[in-house]
Amino acid sequence: MHPFSYTRASDTREALNAGRDGGRYIAGGTTLVDLMRETVERPETLVDITALPLGEITVTERGGLRIGALVTMSEAAAHAKVRTLYPVVSEALELSASAQLRNMATIGGNIMQRTRCTYFRDVTADCNKREPGSGCAALHGVNRTHAILGTSDACVATHPSDAAVAFAALEARVHLLGPDGTRQVPFVDFLLRPGSTPHREQALRSGELITAVQIPPLPRPLRSGYLKVRDRQSYEFALTSAAVALHVRGGVIREARVAAGGVGTVPWKLPAVEQHLVGERPSGALWSAAAAKAADGARPLQHNRFKVELLKRTVERQLRVVGGTE
Amino acid sequence: MSTELPELAAPPPTGAGGSSPAPTRRTFIATSTVVGGAVVAGSVVGGTSLIGGEEAAAAERPPSSRVSLTVNGTRRSLTVDNRTSLLDLLREHLGLTGSKKGCNAGACGACTVLVDGHRVNACLTLAVRLEGAEVTTIEGLAEGEQLHPLQQAFIDEDAFQCGYCTPGQIVSGVGCIQEGHTGSPEEIREWMSGNICRCGCYVKIVRAVRQTAGRK
Ligand SMILES: Cc1cc2nc3c(=O)[nH]c(=O)nc-3n(C[C@H](O)[C@H](O)[C@H](O)COP(=O)(O)OP(=O)(O)OC[C@H]3O[C@@H](n4cnc5c(N)ncnc54)[C@H](O)[C@@H]3O)c2cc1C
Ligand code: SF4
Ligand code: FES
Ligand code: FES
Numbered sequence: 001m002h003p004f005s006y007t008r009a010s011d012t013r014e015a016l017n018a019g020r021d022g023g024r025y026i027a028g029g030t031t032l033v034d035l036m037r038e039t040v041e042r043p044e045t046l047v048d049i050t051a052l053p054l055g056e057i058t059v060t061e062r063g064g065l066r067i068g069a070l071v072t073m074s075e076a077a078a079h080a081k082v083r084t085l086y087p088v089v090s091e092a093l094e095l096s097a098s099a100q101l102r103n104m105a106t107i108g109g110n111i112m113q114r115t116r117c118t119y120f121r122d123v124t125a126d127c128n129k130r131e132p133g134s135g136c137a138a139l140h141g142v143n144r145t146h147a148i149l150g151t152s153d154a155c156v157a158t159h160p161s162d163a164a165v166a167f168a169a170l171e172a173r174v175h176l177l178g179p180d181g182t183r184q185v186p187f188v189d190f191l192l193r194p195g196s197t198p199h200r201e202q203a204l205r206s207g208e209l210i211t212a213v214q215i216p217p218l219p220r221p222l223r224s225g226y227l228k229v230r231d232r233q234s235y236e237f238a239l240t241s242a243a244v245a246l247h248v249r250g251g252v253i254r255e256a257r258v259a260a261g262g263v264g265t266v267p268w269k270l271p272a273v274e275q276h277l278v279g280e281r282p283s284g285a286l287w288s289a290a291a292a293k294a295a296d297g298a299r300p301l302q303h304n305r306f307k308v309e310l311l312k313r314t315v316e317r318q319l320r321v322v323g324g325t326e
Numbered sequence: 327m328s329t330e331l332p333e334l335a336a337p338p339p340t341g342a343g344g345s346s347p348a349p350t351r352r353t354f355i356a357t358s359t360v361v362g363g364a365v366v367a368g369s370v371v372g373g374t375s376l377i378g379g380e381e382a383a384a385a386e387r388p389p390s391s392r393v394s395l396t397v398n399g400t401r402r403s404l405t406v407d408n409r410t411s412l413l414d415l416l417r418e419h420l421g422l423t424g425s426k427k428g429c430n431a432g433a434c435g436a437c438t439v440l441v442d443g444h445r446v447n448a449c450l451t452l453a454v455r456l457e458g459a460e461v462t463t464i465e466g467l468a469e470g471e472q473l474h475p476l477q478q479a480f481i482d483e484d485a486f487q488c489g490y491c492t493p494g495q496i497v498s499g500v501g502c503i504q505e506g507h508t509g510s511p512e513e514i515r516e517w518m519s520g521n522i523c524r525c526g527c528y529v530k531i532v533r534a535v536r537q538t539a540g541r542k
Contacts (some may be wrong), residue, residue: 001409003388006454020446026455033411033450035432046408079357098520099505100498101432103444104451234519 001036008048012177012209019207020179023047027070028105031113038121039131040114054108054211057081062217065089066175069108069210073163076107086170086215087132088224088243094160095228098235108210111164111174111190112202115157116237117146128154129198136198144303145239148311150265151299155198159191159266160237166226168267169243172215178193178208187213191266217254219247227318228261229310231321238262240311242318246277246300253277260294263311268293273315282325291316296322343480395456397422398466406453413437413448416463424464424493428522435521437492438501439463445501447520464493467500473539476500479534495521499535508539 009015019025024043025286027050027117033042054070057079065085067076076082096102096110099217119125119137126135138146138156146156164187170188190203204210224245230236241261247254257278258270276290294315295308392401402502406415413430416439417420427533428436430449437448440462467474476499479485484491498521502508516531525532 005389006391006408006452008455008457026452027454029455030432030447030450033452036409037430047454050455097432098435099437099502099507099517100435100447100520101444104446109387234516235522236359 002039002042004036004043005045006048008051010051012052015047015052015180015209016177016207018045018047019209021045025049025209027109028072028101029109030101031109035114035121039123040121049209051154051319052209057077059085060201060214060217063220064217065214065215067107067213069175069212070106072109073097073102073105073107076163077102085222086166086245088166088169088226088245089163089215090137091226092241092243095226095234096162101163106161107213110161111167111213112204112210113161114201118142120157129157129194132197132199140302142303143243143301145237145262146299146301146304147265148263148298148304148307149260149268149294151301152194152196152198152243152265154196155194156301157194157198157250157265158262159264160217161234161267162226162228162238162241162261164191164262165241165259165267166243167213167215168243168269169257170215170218171257172213174206174210175212175214175288176204177211178205178309182211184214187267188269193265218245218257221247221249222255223322223324224246225318225322227314227321229314230262240307240314242315244315244318244322246282246319247320248282248323251281253280253282253323258315260315263295263298263307271316272296277319282323284320284325286315287319287323287325291319349477372401391452391454393457395453395459395461397461398463404433407455408452410453411449412439412451412453412456412461415453416448416461422463422465422505425497426490428490428494432469433522434491434494435498436491436494438498438521440497443504445498462497464497467496474500476503476534476538479538480531483534483537485527485530485534486523487527491521491523491525495523495531499531499538502535508535511536514539 007018009018023045026046026048054068056068058066059081060066073093077090083090117138119127120130125137128136133217136155138279147158167187174190176183185203192200200295201253222245228238228241230239240263243259245257256274258273259269272293273290280286291312295311298308300308358514391404391408392405400517413427416425425439425448426436430433432447432450438445439448476496496515502517508514512531
C-alpha cells in the first residue's frame with residue numbers, strides 16, 4: 001500500500017473542499033482498502049465521509065424511496081420499508097458479499113465498486129481500465145466470468161454490484177452534490193460502458209459526492225424480486241442475475257421492470273423483455289417468449305458462451321417466480 | 327472469480343516484504359508483549375522493528391495519525407501509520423493474535439471482530455478510522471475463566487480441526503446470534519457464509535451456533 005494522508009470530514013462542505021483538492025472519499029472501505037493494498041488504487045489523501053448526514057432512508061411521496069449514500073448494505077436490506085416496498089432491493093443486498101462486508105459497505109460505495117476482473121486486480125497484467133492503452137488481458141485470457149453485453153475491444157469486464165442491477169431495473173436516480181451544487185443522473189447514465197475509455201466508469205465529476213439513490217414510485221400492487229446464479233450458494237459474485245418488478249392489474253401486466261447482472265459491463269436493463277410483457281396476461285409461455293430476448297446482442301467470449309443460455313433461463317425463472325404463474 | 331482464497335491458510339511471516347528477516351514465532355511473541363506494554367502507555371507504534379511490510383516500504387516517516395479506541399475493554403491511545411489495518415494493529419502492535427489473517431482481502435472471514443457490536447472484517451478496516459470505537463476480539467469474549475457459551479459450544483460440538491478459521495467463526499457466530507439470523511440451519515449457513523472453513527467443519531459449526539442461540 002502506498003502512503004496516504006487521512007482526514008475526516010465533519011460536514012458536507014469540508015468533504016467537498018477536500019474532494020476539490022484531490023482527496024479521495026472513503027465510505028465502508030471494502031473496495032478501496034482492498035484495491036489500495038493491491039496498489040491498483042494509489043490515492044494520496046483519503047477523506048473519511050462517514051460522519052456526513054447521508055445515512056437516512058426516507059419514503060418519498062407516492063411510495064418511492066430515497067436511500068442515503070452512507071446507509072450500510074445491511075441497514076438498507078433490513079429496513080422495513082425497503083423490504084415491503086421493494087423486495088428486489090433487499091434481496092439483491094442480502095445476496096451480496098457477506099454479513100461482515102454488508103455491515104461495513106455503503107450504498108454509495110456499492111454502486112461505485114470496481115470490477116472483479118482478475119487482470120484488473122493484478123498490477124503486472126495488461127489492463128486498459130487500470131492503465132489506459134496497455135491492452136486487455138481478459139479478451140483472449142481467462143474470461144469465464146466476464147461480460148457478454150456492452151463490451152468493447154478495450155474491455156470486457158462486468159460491473160459486479162447486485163444492488164445496482166435492482167436500481168437499474170427500477171430506473172433509480174443518483175443524487176449528486178458538487179462544488180456547483182446538486183444534480184440528478186438517471187441510473188442508466190451513471191455507470192458508463194467501456195467503449196474506448198474503460199478507465200472512465202461513472203458519470204461523476206471530479207470531487208462530486210453521491211448523496212442518495214432515489215427509487216421512483218411505481219403503481220401498486222407491485223411484486224418484485226432478485227435471483228442470483230453463481231458458482232457457490234453464497235459469498236460469491238453473480239454469473240448471471242435478474243431483477244424483476246411487475247405491476248399486474250385486472251389479470252394484465254401494466255408495468256414491467258427487468259434488468260440482468262453478471263453479464264454486462266454495466267447493470268443490463270432489458271427493455272425488449274419489458275416491452276414483450278406489458279399488456280399481456282401472465283403465463284408460462286409469455287415468460288419464456290419474453291426471456292428469449294434477454295441475450296439479444298450478446299457477444300460471448302471464448303470461455304463464457306454458457307452465459308447466453310444461462311441468462312435467458314435466469315430471467316425466465318425470475319419472471320415465473322415474481323409473476324406467480326406456473 | 328476473484329474471491330479466491332490464498333493457497334495456504336497460514337499467516338504470512340510477520341516481516342514479509344521488509345528488508346529485515348522475518349522474526350520467528352517465538353521472538354515475535356516475546357517482542358510484541360513488550361511493545362504491547364509500551365502501547366498502553368501511549369507510545370508511537372510504526373517505525374519500530376515490528377512494522378509490517380507495507381509500512382516498512384515507505385522511505386520517509388509515513389503519514390501517521392493518532393487514534394484512541396477501546397479494545398476488549400481496555401482503552402488504547404496510539405499513533406498509527408495510516409495504512410495499518412485493524413487486523414495488523416491487533417496482531418502486530420497489541421499482541422492479540424487470536425484474530426487471523428487468511429486472505430487479507432475480505433474473502434475469508436478469519437479476521438472477523440466486532441466493532442461497536444457489529445461483525446466486520448478487520449483486514450479491510452483502517453485502524454486510523456476507529457476513533458472512539460469499541461472493538462471486541464476473540465480474546466475479549468470470555469469472562470475471566472468462564473468461556474463464552476459459543477466458545478464452549480465449539481468445544482462440545484468439536485466444531486474445528488486445524489482451528490485457523492475458528493476465532494473468526496466464533497466472533498461471527500456471536501454477531502449472527504445477536505442479529506437474530508439463527509432460525510434454521512439454512513438461515514445460519516447463509517448468514518455465516520462470510521466465514522470459510524478449509525477443514526470443512528460447517529455442519530458442526532452450524533450446530534454450535536444453533537445450540538448457543540437456542541440457549542439464550
Ligand atoms: C470478498 C468480497 C465479496 C463481495 N461480494 C459482493 C457481491 O456478491 N455483490 C456485490 O454487490 N458486492 C460485493 N462485494 C463488493 C462490496 O459490496 C463493495 O466493496 C461495497 O459495496 C463498497 O462499498 P464501500 O462503502 O465499502 O465503498 P468504499 O470502498 O468506501 O468506496 C468505493 C469507491 O466509492 C467511492 N465512494 C464511496 N462513497 C462515495 C460517495 N458517497 N460519493 C462519491 N464516491 C464515493 C470511493 O471513493 C471509492 O472509489 C464484495 C466485496 C468483497 C471484498
Ligand atoms: S476486461 Fe477490462 S478490467 Fe479486465 S483486463 Fe480487460 S481492460 Fe482490464
Ligand atoms: S483475512 Fe480474510 S477476510 Fe480478513
Ligand atoms: S479452517 Fe481448519 S478448522 Fe476451519
